[in-house]
Amino acid sequence: MSxxxxxxxxYNITAYTENQVGLLNRIAIIFSRRKINIESLNxxxxxxxxxxxxxxxxxxxxxxxxxxxxxxxxxxxxxKVYYNTNADVIWQEMALYKVPTDVIAEKVLxxxxxxxxxxxxxxxxxxxxxxxxxGHREETDSLIKALQPYGLIEFVRSARIxxxxxxxxxxxxxxxxxxxxxxxxxxxxxxxNDREQVFTM
Amino acid sequence: xxxxxxxxxxxxxPAVPVLAPATGAVATLQAxxxxxxxxxxxxxxxxxxxxxxxxxxxxxQLNHVLVRHEQGGIHAAQGYARSSGRVGVVLATSGPGAxxxxxxxADALIDSTPLVCITGQVFAHLLGTDAFQETDIINIxxxxxxxxxxxxxxxxxxxxxxxxxxxxxxxxxxxxxxxITKNAQIQTFDAPExxxxxxIRSYRPAPVVRPEYIExxxxxxxxxxxxxxxxxxxxxxxxxxxxxxxxxxxxxxPAAWTILGVGALPTGHxxxxxxxxxxxxxxxxxxxNECDVLIAIGMRFDDRVTGRLDKxxxxxxxxxxxxxxxxxxxxxxxxxxxxGDCKETLPLLTALVEPRQHTAWLARFNDHTEQEVNxxxxxxxxxxxxxxxxxxxxxxxxxxxxxxxxxxSDVGQHQMIACRYAQLNHSRSNITSGGLGxxxxxxxxxxxxxxxxxxxxxxxxxxxxxFQMTIQELGTIMQTGVDVKIMIFNNQFLGxxxxxxxxxxxxxxxxxxxxxxxxxxxxxxxRIAGQRVDARADLRPALERMxxxxxxxxxxxxxxxxxxxxxxxxxxxxxxxIRLR
Ligand SMILES: Cc1ncc(C[n+]2csc(CCOP(=O)(O)OP(=O)(O)O)c2C)c(N)n1
Numbered sequence: 001m002s003x004x005x006x007x008x009x010x011y012n013i014t015a016y017t018e019n020q021v022g023l024l025n026r027i028a029i030i031f032s033r034r035k036i037n038i039e040s041l042n043x044x045x046x047x048x049x050x051x052x053x054x055x056x057x058x059x060x061x062x063x064x065x066x067x068x069x070x071x072x073x074x075x076x077x078x079x080k081v082y083y084n085t086n087a088d089v090i091w092q093e094m095a096l097y098k099v100p101t102d103v104i105a106e107k108v109l110x111x112x113x114x115x116x117x118x119x120x121x122x123x124x125x126x127x128x129x130x131x132x133x134x135g136h137r138e139e140t141d142s143l144i145k146a147l148q149p150y151g152l153i154e155f156v157r158s159a160r161i162x163x164x165x166x167x168x169x170x171x172x173x174x175x176x177x178x179x180x181x182x183x184x185x186x187x188x189x190x191x192x193n194d195r196e197q198v199f200t201m
Numbered sequence: 202x203x204x205x206x207x208x209x210x211x212x213x214x215p216a217v218p219v220l221a222p223a224t225g226a227v228a229t230l231q232a233x234x235x236x237x238x239x240x241x242x243x244x245x246x247x248x249x250x251x252x253x254x255x256x257x258x259x260x261x262q263l264n265h266v267l268v269r270h271e272q273g274g275i276h277a278a279q280g281y282a283r284s285s286g287r288v289g290v291v292l293a294t295s296g297p298g299a300x301x302x303x304x305x306x307a308d309a310l311i312d313s314t315p316l317v318c319i320t321g322q323v324f325a326h327l328l329g330t331d332a333f334q335e336t337d338i339i340n341i342x343x344x345x346x347x348x349x350x351x352x353x354x355x356x357x358x359x360x361x362x363x364x365x366x367x368x369x370x371x372x373x374x375x376x377x378x379x380x381i382t383k384n385a386q387i388q389t390f391d392a393p394e395x396x397x398x399x400x401i402r403s404y405r406p407a408p409v410v411r412p413e414y415i416e417x418x419x420x421x422x423x424x425x426x427x428x429x430x431x432x433x434x435x436x437x438x439x440x441x442x443x444x445x446x447x448x449x450x451x452x453x454x455p456a457a458w459t460i461l462g463v464g465a466l467p468t469g470h471x472x473x474x475x476x477x478x479x480x481x482x483x484x485x486x487x488x489x490n491e492c493d494v495l496i497a498i499g500m501r502f503d504d505r506v507t508g509r510l511d512k513x514x515x516x517x518x519x520x521x522x523x524x525x526x527x528x529x530x531x532x533x534x535x536x537x538x539x540x541g542d543c544k545e546t547l548p549l550l551t552a553l554v555e556p557r558q559h560t561a562w563l564a565r566f567n568d569h570t571e572q573e574v575n576x577x578x579x580x581x582x583x584x585x586x587x588x589x590x591x592x593x594x595x596x597x598x599x600x601x602x603x604x605x606x607x608x609x610s611d612v613g614q615h616q617m618i619a620c621r622y623a624q625l626n627h628s629r630s631n632i633t634s635g636g637l638g639x640x641x642x643x644x645x646x647x648x649x650x651x652x653x654x655x656x657x658x659x660x661x662x663x664x665x666x667x668f669q670m671t672i673q674e675l676g677t678i679m680q681t682g683v684d685v686k687i688m689i690f691n692n693q694f695l696g697x698x699x700x701x702x703x704x705x706x707x708x709x710x711x712x713x714x715x716x717x718x719x720x721x722x723x724x725x726x727x728r729i730a731g732q733r734v735d736a737r738a739d740l741r742p743a744l745e746r747m748x749x750x751x752x753x754x755x756x757x758x759x760x761x762x763x764x765x766x767x768x769x770x771x772x773x774x775x776x777x778x779i780r781l782r
Contacts, residue, residue, distance in 0.1 A: 017403065018402070018403050021351075022339055022340070022343065022349070022350075022351075025340060025343055026343050029343060029344050033344065066530075067527070067530070067531060070526055070527040071527050073526075074525070074526070074527050076347070076348045076368055076401065076403065076404045077403050077404075078403060079402070079403045177402070178402070
């Protein structure tokens with residue numbers, strides 16, 4: 001297909017949001033509408049109670065990423081969005097590898113394998129063993145290569161999580177927001193937690 | 202939720218609200234009354250019957266208009282919102298009722314119209330089971346709402362509606378949808394006294410105004426030789442007409458409008474140099490590529506306005522005033538971004554701008570106007586041919602209404618004629634589907650516009666094609682007795698598509714030839730008076746009769762079948778390549 005513009009690169013978009021049903025869809029369609037593929041997406045609670053943090057990785061030009069970040073921040077339930085190149089963040093992905101235990105035990109110098117790849121055994125069963133590594137893509141990839149000859153049964157890698165090197169966290173920023181325009185405590189969707197009660201009406 | 206809150210804030214929490222037993226349906230209508238709603242457009246159905254049941258007791262406070270189709274309901278609410286500046290409210294049932302709102306939501310989102318739509322939904326315990334008339338309206342409407350929310354418990358209703366109204370009307374306005382399951386409508390709960398919403402932690406309706414940008418903008422303007430103002434609906438939405446006029450008059454800069462901005466400055470104002478865009482005026486388009494400073498106010502550089510972007514105003518420094526930060530640099534890169542509500546930013550800018558008169562520069566606009574008058578306008582407004590033109594109808598209408606009417610237009614050639622030629626003395630006088638170009642918009646929107654501005658004359662200008670898309674709303678007019686003047690410009694074609702086929706597809710008129718019923722007879726069937734005109738001599742008396750008629754009136758005017766709207770910036774061309782012929 002078309003050749004990629006040279007200025008496209010991986011960007012890490014970090015969004016701080018309310019913990020709201022449907023918001024993932026609202027954010028996802030900002031990308032899909034423009035036919036932009038999300039390379040990696042992770043949502044997790046942040047250090048602030050009730051506030052979630054999206055880590056989204058896409059390959060785009062800065063110009064496009066900036067517009068996307070603004071569009072995400074425009075959503076009512078989104079508090080703040082940052083975007084950073086890989087150089088600006090510390091990032092990790094986690095990978096799990098399942099291999100047959102007998103092969104591994106017989107043929108591999110397991111200790112060396114683990115040491116060379118920074119891996120750790122998570123589960124050792126008679127039938128299989130699960131190893132774990134964390135790191136950048138190349139790092140987690142290298143253990144795949146090492147394990148493939150020994151009958152790698154299954155492999156999974158997590159979405160990327162990233163911490164911005166230069167930021168001093170969002171807590172600070174939120175406090176500042178609240179100082180300027182204090183809100184009443186809003187409990188979002190508290191009722192969805194009592195599904196039983198709601199659903200048996 | 203948030204531990205390190207300063208103690209002063211905690212102390213400021215409101216007094217204990219008064220609780221009273223209510224059903225969710227009652228709480229819904231109480232919320233509407235508390236928000237100052239007086240008119241609702243809607244259509245009932247199984248999943249919203251509990252709300253309709255309570256509406257029976259709220260007849261005194263809430264005027265419910267029974268439309269004939271939910272699309273008509275939402276367009277009517279849009280017309281209401283646009284003429285009144287208030288939030289339009291729509292009720293619909295689940296499933297097909299809710300999906301019929303989608304076009305109107307998309308239209309309202311792109312045209313920044315504040316709406317609150319309330320849809321009924323199946324019982325919460327049936328969600329996701331493909332129950333009768335269940336549809337996932339939250340996900341369907343996510344891309345076409347500013348915000349939406351599903352309520353599954355009555356206790357959520359007051360807060361959800363308070364947020365809905367606040368979000369719909371604040372910042373850059375837009376449509377919101379609240380979907381309420383039937384159990385939540387029926388459920389009784391201890392309802393607190395209604396608390397309007399004024400703040401949401403994660404929502405910043407307007408960005409903080411940055412004085413350094415105002416200063417930079419003023420410096421650019423003060424050094425400009427050929428500055429040019431483009432304004433859009435942001436001026437109207439910010440109620441900044443007065444501030445805008447002061448800025449224009451003080452700076453002496455010629456100003457042109459987008460079709461949603463028109464009226465913010467009277468069309469006859471000496472510094473109003475006309476309409477922008479594909480079917481805009483010659484001068485504003487050509488001179489966009491000659492100005493040295495372009496001041497865009499509350500407009501979003503839509504592609505119908507800019508034409509080909511890589512050839513758009515490349516020579517100019519651009520100052521962009523907008524409340525929505527995502528509009529800045531979206532299509533046209535701003536030299537100076539002026540974030541904020543223009544009601545706030547314009548006076549700050551005016552204070553720093555030197556009073557000037559740009560006589561020579563303004564004269565260039567007037568030269569172009571003269572060329573356009575000679576090439577297009579004179580013949581359109583005062584035709585020498587036998588057949589009636591759309592332009593002459595507008596010209597005659599202007600002479601009678603003197604710019605005092607609200608013009609609601611549909612989509613097509615007649616829309617461009619109405620927007621180009623309507624004389625408008627007041628803001629909120631041009632109601633049209635700008636960003637989405639939705640045929641079928643005008644008839645219902647005119648109903649809403651009249652209800653939103655009962656003291657004004659409302660004239661709908663509609664094509665023979667578009668009229669048939671929402672023709673059923675004649676029933677709403679009949680039943681409510683609302684007074685709208687309906688004008689059908691009948692060219693027996695889907696005219697705008699025919700124009701494109703003529704100009705760009707070798708006159709291959711593929712399915713644009715449209716037959717119509719006897720519109721006057723159809724109106725008569727709905728007990729609406731009407732007249733059909735096909736001779737020039739009858740036009741003026743018919744217009745006078747229509748405007749003098751007590752109540753609604755349908756006037757069908759047979760116009761030239763194959764007339765083209767010029768000037769025109771062909772798609773993919775630069776604004777400077779606008780064709781006069
Ligand atoms: C819902 C919808 N469908 C299709 C179109 C495409 N379209 C734009 S203008 C037009 C022709 C409109 O014809 P008519 O209503 O007779 O008005 P005229 O152009 O003749 O004034 C069409 C089909 C549209 N804008 N909206």
